[in-house]
Amino acid sequence: MVPEQKRKHKDFVWLGKNMHKLQEKYAGKVIAVVNGHVSAGEDAIEAYKKSRKEFPDNEPVMDIVPTKECLLL
Amino acid sequence: MIEYQWRDEGSDSFGRLKRPIAQLHIKDKSGEWRAISMLIDSGADVSIISKDFGELFGHNLKKGRKIKLKGIGEGEVVAYIHKMDMLVGKHEVSIEVAIASVDLKVNILGRRNLFDLFEIQFKNKKQETRFLKN
Numbered sequence: 371m372v373p374e375q376k377r378k379h380k381d382f383v384w385l386g387k388n389m390h391k392l393q394e395k396y397a398g399k400v401i402a403v404v405n406g407h408v409s410a411g412e413d414a415i416e417a418y419k420k421s422r423k424e425f426p427d428n429e430p431v432m433d434i435v436p437t438k439e440c441l442l443l
Numbered sequence: 444m445i446e447y448q449w450r451d452e453g454s455d456s457f458g459r460l461k462r463p464i465a466q467l468h469i470k471d472k473s474g475e476w477r478a479i480s481m482l483i484d485s486g487a488d489v490s491i492i493s494k495d496f497g498e499l500f501g502h503n504l505k506k507g508r509k510i511k512l513k514g515i516g517e518g519e520v521v522a523y524i525h526k527m528d529m530l531v532g533k534h535e536v537s538i539e540v541a542i543a544s545v546d547l548k549v550n551i552l553g554r555r556n557l558f559d560l561f562e563i564q565f566k567n568k569k570q571e572t573r574f575l576k577n
Contacts, residue, residue, distance in 0.1 A: 378478045382466040385480065390453045398548060400495065413495035413546055431466075431478040434493065434549055438455040 374429070377405065381431040389435070397437045402430035410435075445532035445574040447483070463565060463572045465552055468530035469540075472501030476530060479550065483563070483572055487553030488512075490540045491522060496550060497542030500527075504542055512541065520545060534576055536560050 381403045385392075392401065392408065399410045402421035409424060411417030414432060421430040449461035463483040468476040469492075477500060481490070491512065497504055507523030514520075522541035529536050538556035557563075564573040 382478070382480070386448055386450050386464070386466075390451050390459060393453050414493065414499045415495055418499055429475070429478060431480070432496070432499075433480045434547075436452055436462075437548060438453050 377428065378431055381406065385431060385433055389433075392435050393438060396435040398435065400432065400434050402432050404428045404430050445534075447572045447574075449570040449572070461570050465531070465572065465574075469500060470528040470530075471499070481550045481552045483552045483565075485554060485558070485563070485565070487551050489524070489555040490538065490551060490553045490557065491520075491547070492540055492542055492550045493545075493547035494543050495546050497525070502542055504544065507542060510541060512543075520547075531557075531561070531574060534560075 384406050385403060396408070396410050399412065400414045400417040402409045402417040404421055404425040407424070409417050409420035409430065411420060418430060418432065447463065447465050450464045451459055452462050454460050464480050465483050466480050468478055471477050479496070494504065502525050504523050507525040510522055510524055512520045512522055521544040523544070524539050524541050526537055527540045529538060560577060562575040562577060564575070566573060
């Protein structure tokens with residue numbers, strides 16, 4: 371795995387472990403994550419742009435932080 | 444075989460619960476792979492991403508085929524079908540994805556195309572989802 375792939379994999383794992391904590395602060399927001407650093411926005415474009423501004427060389431891992439309502443889709 | 448651990452999330456009604464999330468990549472219109480998490484939903488007819496993600500990935504929303512989606516509630520969501528390349532583990536696959544005409548609070552991996560390409564197993568005891576390439 372090349373370093374950037376490894377980093378994204380780590381960020382995916384980090385998200386998996388920390389999502390319940392992130393819900394406290396970012397529920398309903400979109401987040402972009404690089405090396406465990408969270409850039410949040412009202413939508414994917416805002417979160418992505420914030421992240422690339424801080425980490426121009428890294429493609430962030432994107433996610434929507436769930437609210438605490440139950441999902442029935 | 445690709446294994447995705449279920450994700451611990453908080454819920455007002457049930458406290459902590461585990462949800463089946465997949466971590467994958469979607470190729471945007473410029474050819475870049477974007478890393479994204481999506482909820483795996485075997486009850487969803489088609490995969491769907493939020494409008495803002497569709498825009499971020501460079502898609503012209505209305506160039507896709509228009510469809511209407513309904514959930515359990517009364518409302519319906521207009522969406523547009525686009526073909527997208529996805530990287531699931533090391534497997535590059537092309538599937539139809541609906542881009543919603545509104546921002547959603549979840550991106551969903553549904554059955555269309557994807558469940559033909561992979562055997563997808565929900566392993567409740569191990570709290571993981573397995574993707575086996577057909």
